[in-house]
Amino acid sequence: MQAALAPPSSRGIQRILSPRRVGLTIGACALMGLIVSPLWVIPAIEVMARAMMVGLVALVVFGVFERWPKSLPDWLARWALQVVAVVCAIPLAVLFLYLAISVGDELPFWKSEGRVTGFFTLSVTGVALASWMAMSALLRQRDEAARNLALAFELERSELERKALDARLRLLQAQVEPHFLFNTLANVRELVDSGSPQASKVLDTLITYLRAAVPRLQDPSTTLGQELQLVRAYLELMQLRMDDRLQFAIDADAAAEPMRCPPTTLLTLVENAIRHGIDPSEEGGRIDVVVRLREGRVHAEVSDTGVGLRGQINGLGTGLSSLRERLQLAFGAVADLRLVSREPHGTRAVVEFPADAVKA
């Protein structure tokens, strides 16, 4: 976050002349100066000082062309520009150095044999050393950038993995609410105790529901057909319990059934319609589930005629938010979940995602 907001750095000088760079430059120049100093008559320390000055100029040039100009034409690589600039800068820097130290001499320095030898020696060794150093600095930078990029990718990947795991765990926790299970079992027991012929059929429905709803971690993707079966079992059980307070209808394109569907997508919408639409209403209402295949996309709609969205934002959040997250993990930005109020009361939830047949 902070990085994204950081204003363009105003500390260019600090980067160009970082202690590390300056140290390396001075060290290398001192060493070079010491090696070539026998060619001079002056003390070695003075040769080293001259080499260091030239080296620092080269460093500044290297740093300046690292950022300036801001954009380069396609045919010119920045590393080439930097190396060429450094190579050109060295003889110029040596020239100025010699002009400066020759002030007060009887002859201009190009007429003094010693000075000319010194000028050429310093220039040639300087160009060789500086271009080598510039190239290795650039290589190092490239490696570092590549490593940073790799680390950033790695971080992003682990972040995604963590999110997927979280979503899976939440899915695991969300399934088969104890309140629902115990209430349904109480109903089943009543049917059994009162000798109702319905009992065994309702038990079958409960088994169908549980089989589909119990988490299958190894099988993160179900088909719409399986999902519809789960939804039908759930609605049948709820209708048994709520009696005349609940009517429902399921209308699905047969062609949509083999399509991939993240587990409990439809169930979450239907549970939501019951919990926040039908159940709080004394009169109850009606739930319609419609699944269509349109232009390569699955379009699933769960509408209810319950109490509606108004005035109950909270609590509504958790199930739907985690569904939104699961859809995003499964399909990315191409999945869509929308909630809309219906007139005179009720809610319509719409999910859309790409149709993708599960291979048999």
Next chain:
Amino acid sequence: MTRASPTALVADDEPLLRGTLTRLLGAAWPELEIVAEARNGREAVEMFEARKPDVCFLDVHMPGLTGVDAARKIGRGAHLVFVTAFDQYAVQAFEHGALDYLVKPVEAKRLDETVARLKERLHAAVPASDLGALLEQIAARLKPEPSRAPLRWIHASVGQELRLIPVDEIDFLRSDEKYTLVAWRDAGRPSEALIRTPLKDLTDQLDPEQFVQVHRAVLVNRRAISHLTRGANETAHIHLKDRADVLPVSRSYLHLFRQM
């Protein structure tokens, strides 16, 4: 005042479960006369007023008025027994307050114990205890807590529709004179909606990790920020990803963006 036989009301929104309790009570307490069966809290209160039963069996989870709400209205008019399927809060609270309760599916042995206690109280003509304060606490506990968790959805009219906008999809919120502008992404497309809720009411409900206030009138989703440019006089402007809008940052909020 004593009656020939004790009377009871059974309230549950699930018809089969009303049947279960009635049947089980018939076996455990044959003299008890079930004078009313209610389908929700409101009916329970009405029927109680009409029939004045000695005992009320109230399902906790019912549409409209819950069993606990109904119990508060019935007050000391009857002995109360709560019935619940699975609700840790409720069970804990009943246990703690020494209230009578049954857990669904109701077990015969447990019902026998409850019946014995009720018979004893009716026989000794012990008045129903005053549970007002306790029930109020439980009722408050059972209500979904409105403000604890950060807001996840915002209601807004979009065209003809009333939509629920996920807060994750909101880029920024800006208060205009009468309304709050919600700039969000409808399936990825930048969209805008107006809501009546004042910005300052939303500020407290949104996750501060996600939304930062950058100006008296502007809340912005950190995710939506592209970059910041500095303006004159210690101000700045926020530029957003894929949006032309530029948001002001006032001086008092600028510290949020200083580099760490």
